[in-house]
Amino acid sequence: MNDESNVDYQQEIDTLRNRFGFDFVSIALVQPAEDQFVLTWQYVSGNLNKRYKRIVLYSGKGVAGIVFKTGKPIFMEDVNMGLDSKDLFNYPIIIAEQLQSLGAVPLWKGNRVMGVLLVGFRHGNQLTEDIFEEFQSEIEPVFGSLDTKEMVDQ
Amino acid sequence: MIPTNQVYMAELLDKMYRNSKEAIFFIGNEGKIMAMNPAAENIIDIEIIEQMYSNKEVSICQTCVGYTNEEAMISCLNCYLANPEEDFSSFQVYFNTKDLGVVPYAASYHTIDELQGIHVFMLLDLTKQFKTQEMLYRSNMTKYVIKAQEDERKRISRELHDSVAQELLSSLVDLRVLKYMNVDEVVLNKLQQTEASLTRLLEEIRHLSVELRPASLDDLGLEAAFRSHFKWVEKNYGFLVRFSSELSSARYNNEIETVVYRICQEAILNALKYANTDEVHVTLFESQGKLQLVVRDEGSGFNLNSRDVKGTGLGLFGMRERTELVHGQLMMRSEIDQGTVIHLSIPVSPNE
Numbered sequence: 001m002n003d004e005s006n007v008d009y010q011q012e013i014d015t016l017r018n019r020f021g022f023d024f025v026s027i028a029l030v031q032p033a034e035d036q037f038v039l040t041w042q043y044v045s046g047n048l049n050k051r052y053k054r055i056v057l058y059s060g061k062g063v064a065g066i067v068f069k070t071g072k073p074i075f076m077e078d079v080n081m082g083l084d085s086k087d088l089f090n091y092p093i094i095i096a097e098q099l100q101s102l103g104a105v106p107l108w109k110g111n112r113v114m115g116v117l118l119v120g121f122r123h124g125n126q127l128t129e130d131i132f133e134e135f136q137s138e139i140e141p142v143f144g145s146l147d148t149k150e151m152v153d154q
Numbered sequence: 155m156i157p158t159n160q161v162y163m164a165e166l167l168d169k170m171y172r173n174s175k176e177a178i179f180f181i182g183n184e185g186k187i188m189a190m191n192p193a194a195e196n197i198i199d200i201e202i203i204e205q206m207y208s209n210k211e212v213s214i215c216q217t218c219v220g221y222t223n224e225e226a227m228i229s230c231l232n233c234y235l236a237n238p239e240e241d242f243s244s245f246q247v248y249f250n251t252k253d254l255g256v257v258p259y260a261a262s263y264h265t266i267d268e269l270q271g272i273h274v275f276m277l278l279d280l281t282k283q284f285k286t287q288e289m290l291y292r293s294n295m296t297k298y299v300i301k302a303q304e305d306e307r308k309r310i311s312r313e314l315h316d317s318v319a320q321e322l323l324s325s326l327v328d329l330r331v332l333k334y335m336n337v338d339e340v341v342l343n344k345l346q347q348t349e350a351s352l353t354r355l356l357e358e359i360r361h362l363s364v365e366l367r368p369a370s371l372d373d374l375g376l377e378a379a380f381r382s383h384f385k386w387v388e389k390n391y392g393f394l395v396r397f398s399s400e401l402s403s404a405r406y407n408n409e410i411e412t413v414v415y416r417i418c419q420e421a422i423l424n425a426l427k428y429a430n431t432d433e434v435h436v437t438l439f440e441s442q443g444k445l446q447l448v449v450r451d452e453g454s455g456f457n458l459n460s461r462d463v464k465g466t467g468l469g470l471f472g473m474r475e476r477t478e479l480v481h482g483q484l485m486m487r488s489e490i491d492q493g494t495v496i497h498l499s500i501p502v503s504p505n506e
Contacts, residue, residue, distance in 0.1 A: 033350060036357045038389075051432050056389035058361065059354055089427045092392040096432065112347070 012142055013045040016119065020135055023122045024097045026052065027107070028064035029115040039064045039116065041093065051096035063091050063104050064116040071113050073105040075132055078124040093118065101127040105136060107143050117143065177259075177277040185213040185235045188272065197277070199252045214275065219256050222246040234263045249277070257281055296475045304367070304412055311366035314359055322356050361386075371415055375405045376438065379415055384422075384436070393426050394433040401438055406445060410500055413476045414438075414447050417484070420469050421449040421496045428464050429453025429494060444499040452493040458486060 013025040027043040037059070041052040057065040067074055076082035079100050088095060094102065102120030106113040119135060121127055171178060177194035179187055187206060195203055198217045206212045214235070220228035222245065234242040242263040251257050259277040266274050329349050333342065364382070371379035377399050384395035418436060425434045431453030438447055477484040482500035
């Protein structure tokens, strides 16, 4: 588990968190076939607790599952506006980290999504469209080159 | 029989007439009201009573709306007034009452003096009985619905597990065989991706099947079904269920197991959605001939009497209905900031 790419990830998200002032940054990675390709939050920065470790998402479930399945970013300026509170329990990471404003982008490897990068604030309306766009262009050079990097521990 | 003299008898009859809760009318020819007791006066319109006291002829028809016969709920066909020789010892009649509108009564109509054509007409209020009947009907209905839903879930779940998943698995095996044939690198790569997607699909179908109704509940019993469900909850929601069971592998009647499973599922879902906590304690044990389930969280709790419902409000109702299905008892205790405890106990006969 402790190969060099892990260290990179942790550093990258810590840097991102400082750079943009996010409350929480995390990366979910697809697990190998033996684990039925589930998604788990592997790297976190600014977490409140260790609940993220328990979360195991299937494709289409939760924040990471949806980004993974659709290959499109999710952007919620205000969680309460974007989601029905009755539906919120389906997004455990939002509840566990008490996120109020968040965005998530797919990380590509070849033509497949291999991970999801989530950034969020614990107060509503803090992640504006502008910041989210700036963030996306900022991560291009770092995470855009994923297809040449071997990320998943085999 | 205790011997009674005529005077005493008359006194008793008089008391009965005055104090009875049953409305008693004495009816003459063509439905003319000759006399009525206080209970009857309570029912009918004050205007009619006034008309009576001013010596006008008042017919029972002015307040009667109709009676129930084989053809209709409220009908005037073959009116009991017109056919005194037929058996009208017990029937249902609708009266237009002064406070409550049209109300059903159980009635009896007998001739007591054939020569002068005098009849006695007695009414017993049926409203309460009707309500009881309606409640009974409604709860029976809910039980049927719950049962139908459970059966249907079981059917679809089996179908998914036994036929859809099996078919998919055999296609997957076929696909794997392809890998050992002479194919070039590009095809092999694509093949691996397809295999991965199919494996994921298979997994999803299995999950769907278990979510609908876990086969382990029927095959292995409560404890096994609970363990896999709790693992699933933990993974999907990051919600920890601390489970302790003293049942080992004891089996119960299928209906009981279903009820316990569903109620526990609902209770956990409630805790997960509303309690603002990330763990819940579930205890399953048998004591005093009862199967007991306790689901306890230390979350935000809620006011049991408050009408401000957070969800659909059907969850708790459904839990109670299910409990009634197996003659169990459901106790709920919750206080703001103190958490919630749900305690279910179901009587089980020792030989089961």
